[in-house]
Amino acid sequence: MQYFPWCWFSNMQFIGAGGFSAVYAVVLSLPYEPQPVRMALKIVDDKLLNEIAVQSKAFLPLLFQGLTVCESTGDLMMVMKLSNDGNLEDHMEQLPLGDLDLKTITGTIMRLAANLADLHKVGVCHRNVHPRNIVCTDSDYFLVDYRFATPSRESSSVTSMTKAVYGRLPYVAPELRQGVYTEKSDIYSLGVIIWQLVSKVVFPSPDVLLDGSKGDKEDQAEHVYRIEPLPGLPLWYQKLFVACLEPRPENRPDATDIYQALQPIHESLSYSVPLDQRVTEYIVARRAEVANHQRTFAKMKHAISASTTRLYTLSNLPKTERFISLPFTRIPFSTLWSDSFVQNTSEITL
The missing domain is CATH 3.30.200.20 (Phosphorylase Kinase; domain 1)
Known part of the structure; x- marks a missing residue:
């Protein structure tokens, strides 16, 4: 040093x-x-x-x-x-239609997976993975902020003993409510980010995300901030983020699995090939929903607090499963991914 x-x-x-x-x-x-x-x-x-x-x-x-x-x-x-280009969340917020080619996106995912793989390889869980803890410098992304990191073998016992967790919604894995934290909990957080890299939906503070205001379904927070299948993408991309968000940790890939699964795909892709027009239309529509919801919330509540890591006790950790509407397979990633290559890797989701 x-x-x-x-x-x-x-x-x-x-x-x-x-x-x-x-x-x-x-x-x-x-x-x-x-x-x-x-x-x-x-x-x-x-x-x-x-x-x-x-x-x-x-x-x-x-x-x-x-x-x-x-x-x-x-x-x-x-x-x-010095992080010259801010963090990943700022980048998605300011340039919602930027970096919309799969070569760039898969490269970003591989870098983040490599960061987590290095961390997990030395037996440490990050415990606070979200886009504000991913900074961009020299056109590369790095995972930062290891204040809450713990040895992997102690992460669950620390969580159970303290009966508390620092985290940011909706990046907190569901098993944390039972006091369980493993390296696969970091993968869950990464899965949300993989979905965001295309959807460009930026999640607000908990007071907005958990807003229980009644009204039309389309205006309710759980609809506005829903995590759902993305149109116009290769099927393998959807299978990847769905696998990372599987409810049972043992069915999620580990960080090395993600890197190795994407490497041959990344190498076969060309730069500057735009995504399907449906992706752009989806981003524009989702961003409009979010902007409208936040304007309405601000009028009613008069203020929106910053979206930051917060301390939750296990007993009051909010459930975020209602925001997720995905076709979970409930099978291990290794089986899922090998099956997916029986199909054409260029197959597009509807």
Whole structure:
């Protein structure tokens, strides 16, 4: 782990709070490099010590570069690559019709699956996978925020013992209500993201998502934010995200399964081949539904809180299964995927 002297940093600017810790943009001038580089500094608290341990163990060459100590405050700070392009959720929000070719989408999924596979390989569960914890830098995506990560063998016992979970709806797997958290719970969260990469539906804060206002079915939150089959996609894509969201964890793929399943498909795809027109029409229609619902909610409630990770007790963890309307097979992924290749991989869903 590299230590960076404080005198190498300049032009420090506060840019926000990552989780519960302040984050600053800085210029790093390395004495052995001709050009300064933009980096990020994140103040380390007790929770971030866990993040340092996980990142240094699983992701040495990625975002986490080392440590420094602020001379004026004495704060220990993580030195990280600066995320130039924000997070995945911002990207979907701002560019709903961007990245609509399967080569780009499968590449993103493979990168995230590789991140999770590296983490699971060292025996750690992330426990807080959602699009705001996926940052884009140098045209690549990285999974971040390991404050709540725990050893895989201890994740369920920690959840059962504390009777609480940090998470963001609807990325929390259903088995958590029974105090069960495994690596397959991380996969469930990834499954929601795989669906979002095409649908471009961005989920709001729990007060909006769980809004119980009565009215026409089309105006109710569980309809507006429904997770359903996507039209105009190859059948294998739907089978992938449906498998990740299977109610029983043992039927979901692991991260390595996802990567290996997509690799030959990704290599066979060409760049800049647009998706079926039905996909674009679907995105536009769903975004209009969401915008209308949030306008109505804001008029009635006068405010919409930020969609962030929250602490839930197991007894009050909301059920989100009603948002999901998918054709689950209830069979293991290995069987499902081998069967799918009996069919033409270019077969399109209706």
